[in-house]
Amino acid sequence: MSAAFTQADVALVVSALLFTIGVAGVLLRRNAIIVFMCVELMLNAVNLTLVAFSQSLGLEGQILVFFVMAVAAAEAAVGLAIIIAIFRHYDVVDLDRFSVLRW
Amino acid sequence: MIQDFLFFLFAAGAVLGSILVITRRNPVASVLFLVVVFFCVSGLFLLLDAHFIAALNVILYAGAIMVLFLFVIMLLNLGHAAWTDMRGPLGRLLAGSAAVAFLAVATRYLFAAGPRVADEPTVSAMRAAIVEQGAVGVVARPLFEQYMVPFQLTGLLLLVAIVGTIVLARRRAP
Numbered sequence: 001m002s003a004a005f006t007q008a009d010v011a012l013v014v015s016a017l018l019f020t021i022g023v024a025g026v027l028l029r030r031n032a033i034i035v036f037m038c039v040e041l042m043l044n045a046v047n048l049t050l051v052a053f054s055q056s057l058g059l060e061g062q063i064l065v066f067f068v069m070a071v072a073a074a075e076a077a078v079g080l081a082i083i084i085a086i087f088r089h090y091d092v093v094d095l096d097r098f099s100v101l102r103w
Numbered sequence: 104m105i106q107d108f109l110f111f112l113f114a115a116g117a118v119l120g121s122i123l124v125i126t127r128r129n130p131v132a133s134v135l136f137l138v139v140v141f142f143c144v145s146g147l148f149l150l151l152d153a154h155f156i157a158a159l160n161v162i163l164y165a166g167a168i169m170v171l172f173l174f175v176i177m178l179l180n181l182g183h184a185a186w187t188d189m190r191g192p193l194g195r196l197l198a199g200s201a202a203v204a205f206l207a208v209a210t211r212y213l214f215a216a217g218p219r220v221a222d223e224p225t226v227s228a229m230r231a232a233i234v235e236q237g238a239v240g241v242v243a244r245p246l247f248e249q250y251m252v253p254f255q256l257t258g259l260l261l262l263v264a265i266v267g268t269i270v271l272a273r274r275r276a277p
Contacts, residue, residue: 007110009213011147014114016209018121018140020202025125027198029189033130033176038135040168041121044144047160052154056222061227062242063250065156067227069163070257074264079180081271082174088274094188 011052018045032083032093036076043072106150132175134169152229152240154206177238183270 018041025038047065054061087093121142127133139163148157176182190198230240247256 003226005188007107007150010110011151012213014117014147015166015208016206016213017118019271021121021154021211023127023160023205024198024202026115027128027201028195029188029191030190031181033172033179033181033254034125034133034188037133037172038125040164041124041137043141044141044164047188050143050149051148051151051156054153054229055151056225058225059232059241059245062156063245065160066242066246067253067257069159070261072166073163076171076258077264077268078271081268082194084175084178085271093179094246095180 006055008052011048012015015045015048015052018042018048030095032086032095033080035095036079036083039079040072041078045066104259109146110150113150116140117143117147128189129183131182132171134172137172138165138169141169152226152233152264154233155242 022038022045023074025041026035029038030034047068050061050065050068056067083093090097117140120136123136124133124140127136141160145160145165147155148154148160172256189195229241236244
């Protein structure tokens with residue numbers, strides 16, 4: 001890489017951008033599924049940070065990414081099941097309609 | 104260098120793809136652009152010496168999780184952009200200002216100490232370990248030795264998630 005910036009430095013900037021876009025997506029959209037996709041995007045940005053830091057701190061970062069991925073898979077399964085359950089009850093996936101937890 | 108060119112290509116693809124994810128009205132288009140983002144991030148993993156993680160990202164995220172999303176969109180019949188789910192001007196202003204504020208804080212910390220992330224001895228040691236033990240072995244060996252208990256707990260977590268999903272998605276008896 002020209003100058004003194006390495007690929008890991010650029011990866012950190014990319015991951016900050018991806019996380020920011022994910023946050024903006026969560027705030028911007030009402031569709032529960034798209035909000036959920038933005039959460040996955042943020043998790044992937046964090047994985048990128050961990051891999052970038054494993055370039056200076058050793059392989060533990062990559063092992064942590066493995067655990068993050070397992071948790072993300074479990075979260076996706078449970079979250080989508082919750083969305084399906086809500087859709088059965090309300091017939092919409094608009095997040096503004098679900099302001100109460102009971103019912 | 105070809106590696107730097109590919110790195111910037113994947114980085115630009117990831118950022119542009121994620122912008123498209125949050126701006127498309129049709130959920131199916133969003134899912135497909137998210138697959139593009141995951142492929143680009145996998146390319147970045149590959150160039151950062153995380154070969155096993157890159158393969159896992161393609162199989163798990165771009166493969167399994169995104170198919171799950173598409174399946175739910177199909178199941179709930181949300182494939183057509185009948186209603187716009189973008190928030191109004193106030194919500195857009197909030198989202199934009201939160202993004203700018205977060206990015207400002209992040210870049211402030213990123214550039215506070217200048218370029219520093221990659222450490223040459225660590226990188227060459229990691230590459231030597233990958234050549235010696237293989238791309239899978241270098242991650243799998245600590246997983247089965249040093250991180251045995253967290254690894255088993257992950258299995259338990261997945262079991263709980265499976266049971267929880269079945270309980271949630273099951274139809275109630277009439």
